[in-house]
Amino acid sequence: MPHSLKPIIISFIICLWLGLTTQLSHAQMNDSYTVQAGDTLTLIALRYNLAMIDIALANQLPYPYLIYPGQTLILPGILPPTPTPIFTGYSASPLMQPPTNLTPATTGQVKLHTIQMGETLFSIATLYGVSMPDLMQANGLTNPDILQMGQILEIPSNLPAEPTTLPEPFSSIYFSEAVIMQGHTLVVKVNLSQVARLSGVFNGTRLFFTGSGQQKWVIVAVDAMTPPDSYAVQFTATMPDGRDMTTYRNITVTSGGYGTEDIQLEEGRETLLDPETSQAEWELLTKLWSQITPRPLWQGTFNYPVNMTTSGMTSFFGTRRSYNASPIVSFHSGVDFSGGASTPIFAPAAGRVVLADTLQVRGNVVLLDHGLGLFSGYWHQSRIMVEVGQEVAAGDLIGYVGDTGLVTGPHLHWEMRLNGLAVEPLQWTEQVIP
Ligand SMILES: [Zn+2]
Structure with missing residues (x-):
């Protein structure tokens, strides 16, 4: 689910405030303004007491956050400048390159966004570029x-348009795949020529980089329902003096080739699909897997959560699902394994237990936090063998397979969430990430 930009913008403004020099510059009360090196739209809006949204609209900005030195901006209904300290002392070199051209979509795929609390049209436009x-x-x-x-x-x-050469301070940008499949995890590594803070946006999701100094990396979940298309990944480096430099790299998302299946639910169990019943459960889980433990707890590849000599996979990730012949309402967010009440479930990687409880739809569940916004869930267990707060190592017993919750028979549903999005768990058993 896309994060709201509001807290980011607010904290960005606070950061600007802290990084200020105290010299004041009084711009004239003109209705137009020439962008100076070091300006950002946030800064100009702050300085002139305007809403960023109004400046973006008045100037038909192709990218609200991309302005460049020398550009003339119309300032609509300008108020006297407030005695707000502003940035001074920037070098005259251009800090941002204007986009040279815009490539319209040729595939005709449609992206949709559901408006969340606190979002504005400006924040949504910024998220998607x-x-x-x-x-x-x-x-x-x-x-x-x-x-x-x-x-x-x-x-x-x-x-x-992708820049042919990377602007300073970007030295290199590496994607683990040039073409990434729906529902897969992408590793992005960025080398910088100097120490800077790095942030990014991909398909409406903020990217939070880890790594210190000049080498940063982030793991990115590609939603399984992402329409196959080319997408721009936006990178913004914030230098110690507060200057921002933004660049782009495009990534192609391809179809996962996921099939469809219809699930027949027994009478009585289908009422559990009632949105009101499952909403509270969904909110509880969302709240948990939206948190980010700032360091990775896992190492290397993940193991399977059950012994594969006695269990098999019965349903794969990504399969589009309908219930009792209804239209497709969702996709299968994990992998199902066969087994019964004597089949043990093992932690496939190190983590910390953040949920060990009985839920209506998912039955007896365990949710593990692996750090950096990565979680794994084990639904429908007959017995739970761990407690909240417990640290587990790869191979530790966490419970037994069962048929609790909304199921058609005993099995383990294993699910992995990265920044709230369900990702293909089997990729994690094959590939060392990052
Ligand atoms: Zn399942």
């Missing part, structure tokens, strides 16, 4: 301030 006017036009919006939580927006595809 699309312009406010394009976003408004695609959705027939006339007033950018009137949005409803839960409203679904169509995100027009607007892929920025």
Whole structure:
């Protein structure tokens, strides 16, 4: 689920505040402004008491966050500048390159975004790297301030051109796959020529990099329902003096070739699919797997959670699902293994138990936190053998297979979540990540 940008913007503003020099510069009360080296839209909006959204709209900015020195901006309905300290003392070198051209989507795939609490049209446009006017036009919006939580927006595809050479301080950007499959985990490694803070955005999701100094990396979940297309990954390096440099790399997402299946539920059990019943359970899990333990607890590849000489896989990840011949409502978010009440479940990698409880839909569950936003879940157990807070090592017993919750028979459902998105667990058993 996309993170709201609001806290990020707020903390960004606070960071700006802390990094300020105290010299004041009084810009004139013109209705236009020439972008200076070191300017960001946030900074200009702050300085002139304007909403970023209004500046972006007034200037039909192709990318609200991408402005460049020398660019003339219209400042709509400008108020007297506030005595806010501003950045001074930047070198005259261009800090940002304007996008040289925009490549419209050719595949006709449609991306959708469900508006979350606290989001604005500007924050959504920024998340996807699309312009406010394009976003408004695609959705027939006339007033950018009137949005409803839960409203679904169509995100027009607007892929920025990849720069042929990386701007300073970027030395190299490495993707573990040039073409990534739906539902898979991508490793991104970035080398910088100097120490800088690094952040990124991919398909509406913020990327939080780890690593110190000049080498950073992040693991990125590609949602299993992502329409196959090319996507821009945005990287922003913030230098110690507060300057931002943004660049892009494109990544192609391909189909996972996932099939479809219809699940027949027995009478009585189907009522558990009632949204109200499962909503509280979903919220509990979402709250848990949205947290980020800042260091990785796992190492190397993951093992299978059951002994594969006695158990087999009965359902794969990604399969589009319908229930009792209804339309497709979801996809299978994990891998199912056969087994019974005497089949032990082992932790496939080191982690910490964050949930060991009985839920209505998922039955007896264990959820392990592996760090860096990576979690693994074990549903429908007959018995739970661990407690919340317990640290487990790879191979430790965590429970036994069962048929508790919404199931058609005994099995283990093994699921992996990265930043809240379900990812293919089998990739983690084959590939050393990162
Ligand atoms: Zn399952």
